[in-house]
Amino acid sequence: MKIIDKNNISELKKQKNIIILGNFDGIHLGHQELIKRGIECSEDTEYKTVLYTFKTHTNQNIKLLTNNEEKILLLKKFNLDYVYFEEFDEVKNLSPEEFIQKIIIDRLHSDKVICGFDFTFSKNKSGNTDLLKKLGQEKNVKVVVIDSVKDESGEVISSTRVRKYIEDGNLSEATKLLGHYPIIAGEVVHGKKMARQMGFPTANLIFENKVYPPFGVYGVYVKIEGDNNIYNGVMNLGKNPTLKPGELSVEVHILNFDKFIYGEKIIIYVLEKISDEIKFNGIDQLVEKIGNDVKYWKKKVKDEYGNTDKTRKF
Numbered sequence: 001m002k003i004i005d006k007n008n009i010s011e012l013k014k015q016k017n018i019i020i021l022g023n024f025d026g027i028h029l030g031h032q033e034l035i036k037r038g039i040e041c042s043e044d045t046e047y048k049t050v051l052y053t054f055k056t057h058t059n060q061n062i063k064l065l066t067n068n069e070e071k072i073l074l075l076k077k078f079n080l081d082y083v084y085f086e087e088f089d090e091v092k093n094l095s096p097e098e099f100i101q102k103i104i105i106d107r108l109h110s111d112k113v114i115c116g117f118d119f120t121f122s123k124n125k126s127g128n129t130d131l132l133k134k135l136g137q138e139k140n141v142k143v144v145v146i147d148s149v150k151d152e153s154g155e156v157i158s159s160t161r162v163r164k165y166i167e168d169g170n171l172s173e174a175t176k177l178l179g180h181y182p183i184i185a186g187e188v189v190h191g192k193k194m195a196r197q198m199g200f201p202t203a204n205l206i207f208e209n210k211v212y213p214p215f216g217v218y219g220v221y222v223k224i225e226g227d228n229n230i231y232n233g234v235m236n237l238g239k240n241p242t243l244k245p246g247e248l249s250v251e252v253h254i255l256n257f258d259k260f261i262y263g264e265k266i267i268i269y270v271l272e273k274i275s276d277e278i279k280f281n282g283i284d285q286l287v288e289k290i291g292n293d294v295k296y297w298k299k300k301v302k303d304e305y306g307n308t309d310k311t312r313k314f
């Protein structure tokens, strides 16, 4: 899977491409169905698959489930040929005709696109799937529109619903709609070097302006780039009221692990909440509390998550 943008696109001219269109925030089960259908359309043909998405989401007023790096990590498990990141500013004022001619046909060298039932495009979202089909006929571009994917109660799966579940702390429902655990990924940065002294070193990630579950301590899995193991861990997400008041952080203590991983990329899969963040008056109480969180999670992992590889949702 190659990551490309408009400056890095010459390869697309070597073949015809199927374009899979959307924002793809979260890569939930609806997105996954669309991707699979796009890949199916390319099978036994000379076509390559290009997932077309945006460097910045088309709606700038919402917090996102996934930054671009997280999106790429989640897309890796599909057999896509390319992921193309578009500058939204460049296409947002195009007319529907211009979008098809300049972007789909000329830029992406395509005559086949696939999108979801609610896809909109062009200036002021003036283009919808009907118009896309109509323009496609005129310009010899085949347009496939897939129906909405629903959950077991018949409700349409959407990024909006997943955002709400995560912000409300309903991680099991979010995981159902996503088809994978909610993830937090990034590069390990330096913290205040206090956690190690307490006996629980934590790998810190930058706290971003994105959708997070409510502040607190969570049981998680951790994957480190270049390391095939899946580690258990406990993550503290929040304000660190005892030691770093006012500082927002994401940090994870990885169980049975003792290596420096500064600068390395990790993915945290968030499973369930263990406890709230409490403000203590002394470090001893904090150390005891963290110890209890770790003990609780170790037991839970052993009793409930141990040997359940088949049910893990990565």
Ligand SMILES: Cc1cc2nc3c(=O)[nH]c(=O)nc-3n(C[C@H](O)[C@H](O)[C@H](O)COP(=O)(O)O)c2cc1C
Pocket (backbone or CB within 6 Å): 191, 192, 193, 194, 195, 196, 200, 202, 204, 217, 234, 235, 236, 240, 241, 242, 243, 244, 251, 252, 253, 276, 277, 278, 279, 280, 286, 289, 290, 293, 294
């Ligand atoms: C499992 C776990 C539970 C934590 N619970 C709390 C808590 O209840 N209250 C609190 O003020 N900080 C809590 N923390 C945060 C740490 O006390 C501390 O701020 C942090 O680990 C220092 O990190 P640093 O040295 O990496 O900067 C918790 C951390 C972990 C790993």
Ligand SMILES: Nc1ncnc2c1ncn2[C@@H]1O[C@H](COP(=O)(O)OP(=O)(O)O)[C@@H](O)[C@H]1O
Pocket (backbone or CB within 6 Å): 188, 189, 190, 191, 192, 193, 194, 195, 196, 197, 200, 201, 202, 203, 204, 252, 253, 254, 255, 256, 257, 258, 259, 260, 261, 262
């Ligand atoms: N079990 C572990 N879990 C998380 N990080 C660990 C662990 N063992 C060693 N480390 C390393 O130690 C660092 C954390 O130590 P810590 O004292 O919390 O420093 P910092 O404040 O810089 O995060 C991590 O960034 C990582 O490189």
